[in-house]
Amino acid sequence: MAEQKRTAIIEAATELFLEKGYDGTSLARIAESAGVSRATLFKQFSTKAALFDAIVTEYWRPEAGDGPEPAPGDLRAGLTAIGHRYVDLLTRPGMVALYRIVIAEVPRFPELGRAQFDLGKMPYFTSVRRYLESARDAGTARFDDADTAATQFLGMIADYVLWPRMLLVDWSPSRGSMERVVAEAVATMEARYGVRSDSQERTTGHQSAAE
Incomplete structure (x- = not known):
């Protein structure tokens, strides 16, 4: 379940970053879009920068x-x-x-x-x-x-x-x-x-x- 929530957060954050930019995307909006609580999001990613790091790593990962x-x-x-x-x-x-x-x-x-x-x-x-x-x-x-x-x-x-x-x-x-x-x-x-x-x-x- 934790891995599923992490995937949902990364997918929601990616979509929002690409649509609204880094500065225009809040962690609260990401949590809402991913369907998780803010506490769950902060448990996985303590900062927006840490979440962006995870997205970059995922994008560059060979299939x-x-x-x-x-x-x-x-x-x-x-x-x-x-x-x-x-x-x-x-x-x-x-x-x-x-x-x-x-x-x-x-x-x-x-x-x-x-x-x-x-x-x-x-x-x-x-x-x-x-x-x-x-x-x-x-x-x-x-x-x-x-x-x-x-x-x-x-x-x-x-x-x-x-x-x-x-x-x-x-x-x-x-x-x-x-x-x-x-x-x-x-x-x-x-x-x-x-x-x-x-x-x-x-x-x-x-x-x-x-x-």
Whole structure:
């Protein structure tokens, strides 16, 4: 029952934050919308900031059905899987509105920006960096700075999928175009950081000799 009430509170708060903004939403209104008492709400979330933290964490949580993290032995397959998951996250309903709330409110409520960064962006970024480091350990990638490599990969995707939506209300790229962006980002990472296997080198050599 406590988990059901927590879910109801988060869902009601999310809807109200997206509709009325952070400053325009009160905890009392959230409790009313969620169908719980104020005492129940305060037992779950002592402040509005704590409730917003929970919403950010939920938005950035990869869906449970995504399956295990990709293995580091195939850089292209691993980065492709990660890229598609990132697209799915960035295009979740409400994600753009959440970003807009943070950007609009952060001058008065800097803790919102910190929550978006520390509880949302950074955990996902860390998972990508960890995969790249495992690929380096497996010998399928070579780079000096995993942070830079992860930033480059995610940036190539977000620059097309997310950031135009912040200013262009009619920006709605097709699934096919987003898949092409992921494929190009993967190809760029492979060209810059990928390590060719012996079998790939032999195949390339045979093709060159045939030509």
